[in-house]
Amino acid sequence: MALRALAILLILGFAVSSSVAWAISDKELLNNPEQILTLLTDEAIAFEDVPNPHWRADACIACHLDNKKNNEMPPLRSTDYNGLCGNCHDPSLVAEYIHAVGIEPPDEFLDRMPEDFMKALERSDGVLTCIVCHDLPLQCDKDSFQQAEINPLFFRGGPYSVRTDLCFNCHDPEDYERYNPHDQVTDEGELDTEQCFFCHNVTPNRASARSIKDVTFNVAEDLVKLCTGCHPYRPHPGGSWFGATGNKEGGGPNHIKVPPEKIRKRLEMMLAKSGTIMPQEPETGSIFCATCHNPHERGVQFMKKADVGADGYKRLRRGKFEICLVCHEM
Numbered sequence: 275m276a277l278r279a280l281a282i283l284l285i286l287g288f289a290v291s292s293s294v295a296w297a298i299s300d301k302e303l304l305n306n307p308e309q310i311l312t313l314l315t316d317e318a319i320a321f322e323d324v325p326n327p328h329w330r331a332d333a334c335i336a337c338h339l340d341n342k343k344n345n346e347m348p349p350l351r352s353t354d355y356n357g358l359c360g361n362c363h364d365p366s367l368v369a370e371y372i373h374a375v376g377i378e379p380p381d382e383f384l385d386r387m388p389e390d391f392m393k394a395l396e397r398s399d400g401v402l403t404c405i406v407c408h409d410l411p412l413q414c415d416k417d418s419f420q421q422a423e424i425n426p427l428f429f430r431g432g433p434y435s436v437r438t439d440l441c442f443n444c445h446d447p448e449d450y451e452r453y454n455p456h457d458q459v460t461d462e463g464e465l466d467t468e469q470c471f472f473c474h475n476v477t478p479n480r481a482s483a484r485s486i487k488d489v490t491f492n493v494a495e496d497l498v499k500l501c502t503g504c505h506p507y508r509p510h511p512g513g514s515w516f517g518a519t520g521n522k523e524g525g526g527p528n529h530i531k532v533p534p535e536k537i538r539k540r541l542e543m544m545l546a547k548s549g550t551i552m553p554q555e556p557e558t559g560s561i562f563c564a565t566c567h568n569p570h571e572r573g574v575q576f577m578k579k580a581d582v583g584a585d586g587y588k589r590l591r592r593g594k595f596e597i598c599l600v601c602h603e604m
Contacts (some may be wrong), residue, residue, distance in 0.1 A: 300325040304336045306360035307351070328413045336361075337410070347414070355403040363404075375402050383444040390430060391443055402424055406430070407440060416419060455504075456589075458571040465574060473500045473569070480576050484552035486564075496562060497555050498530055501563040532560045537601050544600045551580050552600065561569040566597055 277481035298318075303310060303325055313319045327333035334340070337358055340348040352358045356375050378401050379387070387395070394406045398441040404410075409430040412418050425433040428438050438450075454473035459465060470477045471492075493499050533541060538559075545552055552565050563569075567585035568591050575581050590597050 295491075296325065304333050307336050310362055311360075311364055326486075327362075328428070329419055329426075331416050332413065347411070355398060355405050359404045373402070373407065375404065379444060382446070386429060386444055386446070388443055394430065396429050452504075456569060456571055458574050459580060463551075463573075480574070481577075484577070485551075487556045493557070495557050497562045497564065499572070501569075505563070528564075529561050529566075532558060533601065540603070541601050548592075549579050550591055551577070566592075 300311070303313075303319070304327060309573075310319075310324055314324070314326060315574075320362055325333070325336075327336035328383065334348070338350055338470045340347040350358060379395070384392070390409075391406055394409075395402070398406060402588060407430055409428050412421065412425075415429045421428075421433070432440065434440050438447075441450075455469055457466075458469045465480075467477050475490050475492050483489055491497060491500065520541055533554075541552065544550075554565055555562050568581075568586075569589065570581070570584050572581060572584040574584070580598070583589050587594050
């Protein structure tokens with residue numbers, strides 16, 4: 275492999291180091307960007323050897339035929355923008371770069387595009403290229419280098435507080451809204467019974483249901499599974515709680531369990547005293563997500579005490595500090 279790599283470098287005209295036969299300097303790679311992928315494929319260089327030309331005043335040659343002089347932008351090595359970027363970013367790995375290129379945006383996208391995106395699209399002959407979303411001249415201008423920390427990928431129109439805001443320059447955000455099974459009441463105030471089936475296998479009878487034992491679910495046991503598809507955080511709550519609780523299991527306290535007798539008795543006493551409902555799994559008696567968090571929208575349940583916490587802070591059935599005292603003493 276070493277002899278093959280050395281031969282490649284000699285053929286390409288790279289300088290050969292006396293200490294490491296196939297070592298290549300940043301300058302040599304920046305001057306020959308079209309050879310980078312070949313060198314990587316042939317293992318003549320490693321990924322960490324590829325220099326990043328962005329936000330560098332001395333790396334213009336990676337994309338341009340000469341370094342910038344007298345504030346004039348020298349000609350690009352190629353007018354094929356995708357090919358130019360593909361010298362370092364393998365175009366066959368487009369899935370890793372989020373977005374397809376070489377396609378014409380539909381009219382509905384064009385209607386949403388800001389003017390500077392449209393101009394970049396025109397420079398790309400009406401098809402999507404890297405420069406539509408990435409403002410390359412931004413990282414060429416030394417006066418803009420201070421933006422490297424807040425907009426490192428030089429997103430056009432950036433920086434964005436949320437990365438997907440870049441996408442919504444073309445895409446309609448309403449098309450990408452996350453499904454919310456807790457949105458259970460229509461704008462007209464009617465119950466959307468279709469939403470019930472996310473958790474229940476039969477629409478509960480709201481008039482007669484008095485406890486969790488009066489309804490059925492899509493899972494026979496471990497009701498936590500109804501929640502962790504969207505909320506994958508376990509154990510919960512975590513973080514700094516580990517030190518505060520002295521939990522020896524690691525990763526934070528694990529509330530998803532059958533409570534010890536002392537906790538169970540206090541829970542029953544506090545619920546009777548406050549008139550709150552904090553259900554446990556019917557089959558096991560275990561604490562689960564809906565013990566503390568009310569999964570229903572306000573007005574779904576007829577019983578007033580079952581409605582407590584709906585639409586409140588994290589849908590907690592008690593206040594964010596009071597909730598802990600239902601089971602734990604100060």
